[in-house]
Amino acid sequence: MPLMxxxxxxxxxxxxxxxxxxxxxxLAQVLDAFVELxxxxxDLVDRRRIxxxxxxRTSTGDELIAVRQSFFGRIMGESLILFDGSEAxxxxxxxxxxxxxxxxxxxxxxxxxxxxxxxxxxxxIAEPLHEIVSFAAPAMLMGRPKVCEFALQDSGxxxxxLVINVDFRLEARSFHSRVLVFLAEQSLELIxxxxxxxxxxxxxx
Amino acid sequence: MSSAPADPQAAPATxxxxxxxxxxxxxxxxxxxLLTVSPDATVLQWNRFLEAHTRxxxxxxxxxxxxxxxxxxxxxWLERKLQSVFLLKNFAFTSWKQRPYLFxxxxxxxxxxxxxxxxxxxAFIPLLHDGCVKAVSVAIIDATEAYESQVRLDETLAxxxxxxxxxxxxxxxxRRKLEExxxxxxxxxxxYKQKLGLMMFDIDHFKKVNDTYGHLIGxxxxxxxxxxxxATLRATDVVARYGGEEFVAVLPGEDxxxxxxxxxxxxxxxxxxxxxxxxxxxxxTISIGVTSFRPALADAKSLIGEADRAxxxxxxxxxxxxxxxxxx
Numbered sequence: 001m002p003l004m005x006x007x008x009x010x011x012x013x014x015x016x017x018x019x020x021x022x023x024x025x026x027l028a029q030v031l032d033a034f035v036e037l038x039x040x041x042x043d044l045v046d047r048r049r050i051x052x053x054x055x056x057r058t059s060t061g062d063e064l065i066a067v068r069q070s071f072f073g074r075i076m077g078e079s080l081i082l083f084d085g086s087e088a089x090x091x092x093x094x095x096x097x098x099x100x101x102x103x104x105x106x107x108x109x110x111x112x113x114x115x116x117x118x119x120x121x122x123x124x125i126a127e128p129l130h131e132i133v134s135f136a137a138p139a140m141l142m143g144r145p146k147v148c149e150f151a152l153q154d155s156g157x158x159x160x161x162l163v164i165n166v167d168f169r170l171e172a173r174s175f176h177s178r179v180l181v182f183l184a185e186q187s188l189e190l191i192x193x194x195x196x197x198x199x200x201x202x203x204x205x
Numbered sequence: 206m207s208s209a210p211a212d213p214q215a216a217p218a219t220x221x222x223x224x225x226x227x228x229x230x231x232x233x234x235x236x237x238x239l240l241t242v243s244p245d246a247t248v249l250q251w252n253r254f255l256e257a258h259t260r261x262x263x264x265x266x267x268x269x270x271x272x273x274x275x276x277x278x279x280x281x282w283l284e285r286k287l288q289s290v291f292l293l294k295n296f297a298f299t300s301w302k303q304r305p306y307l308f309x310x311x312x313x314x315x316x317x318x319x320x321x322x323x324x325x326x327x328a329f330i331p332l333l334h335d336g337c338v339k340a341v342s343v344a345i346i347d348a349t350e351a352y353e354s355q356v357r358l359d360e361t362l363a364x365x366x367x368x369x370x371x372x373x374x375x376x377x378x379x380r381r382k383l384e385e386x387x388x389x390x391x392x393x394x395x396x397y398k399q400k401l402g403l404m405m406f407d408i409d410h411f412k413k414v415n416d417t418y419g420h421l422i423g424x425x426x427x428x429x430x431x432x433x434x435x436a437t438l439r440a441t442d443v444v445a446r447y448g449g450e451e452f453v454a455v456l457p458g459e460d461x462x463x464x465x466x467x468x469x470x471x472x473x474x475x476x477x478x479x480x481x482x483x484x485x486x487x488x489x490t491i492s493i494g495v496t497s498f499r500p501a502l503a504d505a506k507s508l509i510g511e512a513d514r515a516x517x518x519x520x521x522x523x524x525x526x527x528x529x530x531x532x533x
Contacts, residue, residue: 030289108303112286119295137298137326 003188004162008195009042015198016040016164019124027120031113031170037121038167046160050182066141067114071122073133075187077161079118080180081168082147083110087175111138121166121179129194158185238308238325238345241332244291246271246284249340258310258323277309290329290341297329301348302355314349324352372446374424375431383445387455387505390443394457394498401498402456402464405512406434406471409490409524411450422481426450426489429479437474438467453509461497461529468493468527476525490525492516499532 004012020037028035063085070078101109115138126133141147162183169176183191223231232239233252241250251266272280290297299307301324310323330342370382378386387403394401408414408430415423427450434444434454443455454471456464472493478486494515502508515530522528 026293030292104303108299111298111300111303112289115297116289116293116295119293123293123295135296135298137300137328 003192004044008192008199009044009162011195011199012162012164012191013040013042015128015195016042016125019126019128020121020166022127023120023124027116030116034171036169036171038169041165043163043165044160045163047158050161050163064144064147065110066147067111067118067138068141069115069118069138070136071133072136073126073131074190075126075129075131075133075183077181077183077187079122079182080147081114081118082178082180084177087177107140111140114138117168117177117179118181121164121168122181125164125181125183129191129198131190131194161185162188162191236347239342240271240345241340241342242271242287243340244338246287248274250342255308255345258313259308275308278307283307286329287341290331291338294331294333294338296331299325299327301325301352305352307343307345313347318349318353319356320349320352324348326351372431375428375446377431377435378443378445380445380447383443383447383453383455384505386443386445387453387508390455390457391498391502391505391508395500398500400458400460400463402459402461402467402495403497403508403512404454404456404464404468404471404493404495405447405509405516406430406452406454406468406491406493407516408450409492409520411489414489418481418487422487425479425481426487430475430489430491433474433479434471437471442467453512459497461495464495464497465527465529468495472525472527492519492524493527494519494530495527496530 017039020040024035024037027037065083065085066080067083068078068080070076115135118138119135122133122135164181164183166179166181167176168179232250235252236254238254238258239250239252240248240255243249248266248269248271251261251263255266256262266274272278272283286297286299289295306322306325307327308325310325311321313323314320324347326346326348328344328346330344331338332340332342370378370385372379390401393399408426411423411426414426427446430450430452431444431446434452438444438454438456441457445453445455447453454467456467459467472491476488476490478488481487494512494517496508496511496515498508511530515528518528519526
């Protein structure tokens, strides 16, 4: 049977959705704002399609800022959060700086927010599967060319992977961004197995 | 040779080899700063790396409140950061790029670093136990090396950016930069209906200067013309070395008459004797062609073409003179 059949992808979507609920309420506490996370979509994509996927799922704004962060454990991969440049600037409100923040402060703020949102989303995937992941430091990608080029570094170590897409929204501030979690091929077998186990447990109860 | 099956009793398990005391030693000696704090900000761990750089032994730090012990810490920010790790049970990070350091450690690389304090990357690690974060460990990593590389890279990029638009011999703009500037100035003149003058000049009988005095003196003559033109023209004018002994000056806001007057001033200033390498005062003259922008002109190329033709007329007319281009 092929890895990650339609059924299992749907199941993963459901599992991740539960995780997102938990993540959303934790985020709301830290950010002190009402947080909305969309129902995650789960796609199995081919290596060559990643870049186009990234492009079509990228906002149309001219200025684009992304933060990437890798995570590792028994499941490993890389996550990307995409901000519209002007929205990112508005985020300065969040921390309540009295004075206009410096560029360094703005970047730090974005990295912090990205780390929190990505952490919540990735843990929202890992925790229901009883997996523990660790994180590497996040890094900024400024501007559309940098962001699109990010997915084109072909290490040749994998052919396909899972892409989980979640929309993140801060209601009161009309701020939104998109979170993409890439799970590389090496993790698929394990996730497939864990989902089988999860489904069996559901069936047994 | 026979191989006996592994007997779990015979050799100590590898886990036992790294006993708790050894593990504690590793944590103490690792070349990363390790600070662990409880939810109420009491310091639980302070390893040797931190002791060495702060000269504070663990007994003077452990058990104390972090913010009271270190009043210089950015408290509001750090509290928020730690709070997010306790609440979200998730890692957090800081980079030297945005925040140079958490603790100020001076003089750790007295010989090899220009940084006044150690640049630090920090990882905030949640210590999860029974589903709750008991404490947070802050790993403080020396990032001074990355900082130094970045500084050198920035310096190199700045030099390269400058070199790519400057002429090596004279230090004035090169032809590439001139073409860039001229294109912008023509657009500006066209859009805002402003005047724009252009002059092209070269050193008379330059080959003879080289043959008589040598190439080093020839170089001196080129430098003399460049610096004189630069000093004579206005700060808003752009002077560039166009080719060997050939120069172009862009004069924003000048019509043909104004550009011709400016050219006369440059010609008169250049012909004054200058000190060449051999101490002997030497003098050279230049021939100049002048033109000005008109909306009917196609582009920068045609403007330079006109100045070049006027320059040719100056040469034909006996050199050491200025010729204004006559529009047909």
